Amino acid sequence: MADLKIHNSLVKKGQEPVPFIPIEAGKASWYACGPTVYDHSHLGHARNYVSTDIIRRIMLHYFGFKVNFVMNITDVDDKIILRARRSKLLEIEKKKGRSETEVSKLAAEAFESYAKENLPELLKVDSTPVTPENYAKRRDAAYGKVLAGKTLSGEGKPGDDEAKTKMHLSNLTAAADAILKNQVFGGADEILLPYLDSLYKETVDAKDHKTWTDVTEYWEDQFMGDMDALNVLRPDIITRVTAYVPQIATFVDKIIQKGFAYEADGSVYFDIAAFEEAGNTYARLRPQSKNDQALQEEGEGSLGKSLGGKKGPGDFALWKKSKAGEPSWPSPWGEGRPGWHIECSVMASDVLGSQMDIHSGGVDLAFPHHDNELAQSEAFYCEHGHEHSWVKNxxxxxxxxxxxxxxxxxxxxxxxxxxxxxxxxxxxxxxxxFLLGQWNKGVEISTQMRTEALAWEDSVNNFFINVKAYIVAAEAGGPSFKSLSISSKQQSLKSVLEKAEQGVNAALSDSFDTKAVLETIGQLISAASIHISKPRDELDIPGLEAMARFVTRIVGIFGLDSNTSPPYDGLGWATAATDAKTSSEEFVKPFAEVYHTIKSRVESLGLKNESLEKLLAIDIDSEFKPLSSGNIKFQESYAMPCLNTISEIREELRKLAQSSASKDEKNQLLKLSDEIRDDHLTELGVYLDDTPRGTLIKFVPKEELLAQKAEKAARIAQKEAEKEVKRVELERQKAEKEAKARVSPTEMFKSDDKYSVWDEQGIPTKLKDGKEVTASALKKIKKEWEKQKKVYDEWKAKSG
Structure with missing residues (x-):
């Protein structure tokens, strides 16, 4: 197995993967930045946490590391404070029992306030206040270009600024509609929330932490449910900020004592200049962003903008003095709350110590969050003149x-x-x-990306079904596959599998290159399909099985099968019923029942056919017994005596239908044949595939077959509907043509009020105003007259 290399953001040279050398051999300590819980998780979170989960699973179940995976839950920060506080204030407002006039006045004030704060161009259109009544017109005048997909400046491509503008426009549009309909509460909440907050935020009790924890506990539960649905492994340890506030205060105090932080008006800031003067490096991850004021302000949060006393513009808060309406805890510097970055340093250090193998998170956290984490943690642990490496990768x-x-x-x-x-x-x-993309690169949602993923998944699914079907056929025998051997000595696929195993290992060792792995699996499946498609060659059943079990292991490691667990030594996607402990007799019972139902149906037809009579005379129970005592790998093999017989019965019915002289009998036989395939076998999760080697009995989840059946029925119904629409249109055109043919050419122009005089043939000679019809117009009219005369004469002759 090749040595693992990974893309380490701390290593800049060429951005190539570097060897992963753990602190302790065979083990990996890992801290992941978890969610800030205040709203629904979205696909961006899925990208982050699923990709993280895939790497974690590869390290655990492919490379064999013992991983200690720690993830934090941010349950107090500016976004959470605002969300929880505003929600509480809105609930209080709803219970005040205000009159309709008072609510309308409040909504109008909130509307204007929101427009001034977030969409200044609206105010430049007109000097009058922005109201729900005039908003749409002013919106289109001020921001029409953004709504049309252009940029605010009119140059370049739309980005975050345009997305934010569209969000604010959408909020005001919804609010205007709700206010005009007198549906303020519920419809205009997005503009009411910040306005109520500006009026009443000081009234919220800072000591009543339940105001915030009620919100975060709910959204944490929702997040975990989303992760479970995506088959993301739960963390080994979860830490929460609110449980670490005393430790955070102690951690901050030590940084102050070491001279790398200072207190100012109840807040504590990290001293970047002092840190660097001591020989340390700040902004190791993103040195180019070190002086980016916009990112620095974003990292401090919206509620931290008014805090003062900083020595340097880039100094960031370790501890924030709580303002009115914000949660607070006691500290040596007064009532306050943790800064955003310090939480991860304290919680990760508490669980993993002074150094960890891996720290992960979204790329948007690199600066300032992760750079600030590194600085404050290394300040905590370092000795003057000696840097401390807090994170290795x-x-x-x-x-x-x-x-x-x-x-x-x-x-x-x-x-x-x-x-x-x-x-x-x-x-x-x-x-x-996500596997088709590189974990450390951005992914743009596209139809092509989804189509490629679906195609790959379908190919793997079909591969599993086909290989399992051939193995079962070889185990149980049958009329179509008597030559198959489960212990074939052929080894034509051995080298193909070995090459694939080497390719997968090389790709996973190269910083978890999952796209290359999926491509290698695709090539393996293609080779297997080519092997199967050669009808005269002996099938390498053991080789196909080894291939399928290898693919099963890899997709299991990637977390693509929520019904399996390590060591992923099965074959194919597992189902919830895979581990069901049923005896062979219990398993085969529904198949035998279907056989007896079909047998009864065929016997009722009274057909005189020697081949059918032999098939109907088979004692399924006695056929089953020798098989049940054999060395069977898959339960499905127990059902093969029933299914082989049912398949042969169906084939005989089709032969009889082809040779039948009676149309009614032919239709009856074909209908029963279709019922066997589409109804009886579908309900058993069985599909009959006519291959060059014979009829292959495939075991496919019943739900998939029913979905395919419904899709086929929908396609047929759509074609019939399109056919009917076409028929109706043709009938309409025919009727229209016939109605037109009945019009005498002498009368065709007399109904047109453009003309006032006609000759004896009905050809107009003068216009309504008395002017003569021009020669060019008359030429065109006569041409139309001749054409109508022809169809009129044809109609007269036809109708008698």
Missing amino acids: FLHMGHLSISGSKMSKSLKNFQTIRDALKTDYTPRNMRVV
Whole structure:
């Protein structure tokens, strides 16, 4: 097995993967930045946490590391404070029992306030206040170009600024509609929330932490449910900020004592200049962003903008003095709350110690969050003149974008995981989409990406079904596959599998290159399909089985099968019933019942056919007994005596239908044949595939077959509907043509009020105003007259 190399964001040279050398051999300590829980999880979160889960699974179940995986839950920060506080204030407002006039006045004030704060161009259109009544006109005048897909400046491609503008426009549009319909509460909440917050935020009790924890506990539960649905492994350890506040205060105090932080008006800031003067490096991950004021302000949060006393513009808060309406805890510097970055340093250090193998998170966290984490942690642990390496390997997951803009809650340009799983994806399909991309690169949602993922998944699914069908056929025998051997000595596929195993190992060792793995599996399946398609060659059944079990192991490691667990030594996708403990007799019972039902139906037809009579005379129970005592790998093999016989019965019915002289008898036989295939066998999860080698009995989940059946019925219904529409249109055209043919040429122009005089043939000579019809117009009229005379004469002759 090749040595593992990974893309480490701390190593800049060429950005090539570097060897992964753990602190302790065979083990890996890992801290992942978890979610800030205040809203639904979206596909951007899925991209982050599913990609992280895939790497974790590879390290656990492919490379064999013992991974200690720690993830935090941010349950107090500016976004959570605002969301929880505003929600509480809105509930209080709803209970005040205000009159309709008072509510309308409040809504109008909130509407104008929101417009001034977020959409300044609206105010430049007109000097009068922005109201729900005049909003639409002013919106189109001020921001029409953005709504049309252009940029605010009119140059370049739309990005985050345009996405944010569209979000604010959408909020105001919805609010205007709700206010005009007197549906303020519920319809205009997005504009009411910030306005109520500006009026009453000081009234919220800072000591009543339940105001915030009620919100975060709910959304944490929702997040975990989403992760379970995506088959993401639960963390080994979960830490929450609110449980670590005393430890955070102690951690901050030590940084102050070491001279790398200072207190100012009840807040504590990290001193970047002092840190660097001591020989340490700041912004190791993103040195180019070190002086990016916009990113620095974003990292401090919207509620931290008014905090003052910083020595340097880039200094960041370790501890924030709580303002009115914000949760607070006691500290040596007064009532306050943790800064955003410090939480991860304290919680990771508490669980994993002074150094960890891996720290991961979304690429958008690299600066300032992760750079600040590194600085404050290394300040805590370092000795003057000697840097401390707190994280050995930083892994940054690429973000998911839509229409060129990062998918995010703040921009509201996201699709929730729950909605995506209801309408567009299965958990497996979503994983395959992410596996097709490089984990540390951005992914743009596209139809092509989804189509490629679906095609790959279908090919793997069909491969599993085919291989299992051939193995079962070889185990149980049957009229079509008597030559198959489960212990074939052929080894034509051995070298193909070995090459694939080497390719997968090389790809996973090269910083978890899952796209290359999927391509290798695709090539393996293609080779297997070519081998199967040669009808005269002996099938290498053991080789096919080894291939399928290898693919099963890899897709299991990738988390593509929620019904399996390590060591993933089965064959194919597992189902919830895979591990059901049923005896062979119990398993075969429904197949035998279907056989007896079909036998009864055929016997009732009274057919005189020697081949059919022999098949109907078979004692299925005695046929089953010798098989049940054999060395069978798959339960499905027990059903083969029934299914082989049913397949032969169906084939005999079709032969009889072809030779039948009676049309009614032929239709009756074909109908029963179709019922056997489409109804009886579908209900058993069995599909008959006519291959060059014979009829192959495939075991396919009943739900898939029913879905295919419904899709086929829908296609037929659509064709019939299209056919009927076409027929009706042809009938209409025919009727219209016939009605037109009945019109005498002498009368055809007399109903047209453009003309006032006609000759004896009905050809107009003068216009309504008395002017003569021009020669060119008359020429055209006579041509139409001749054409109508021809069809009129034909109609007269035809109708008698």
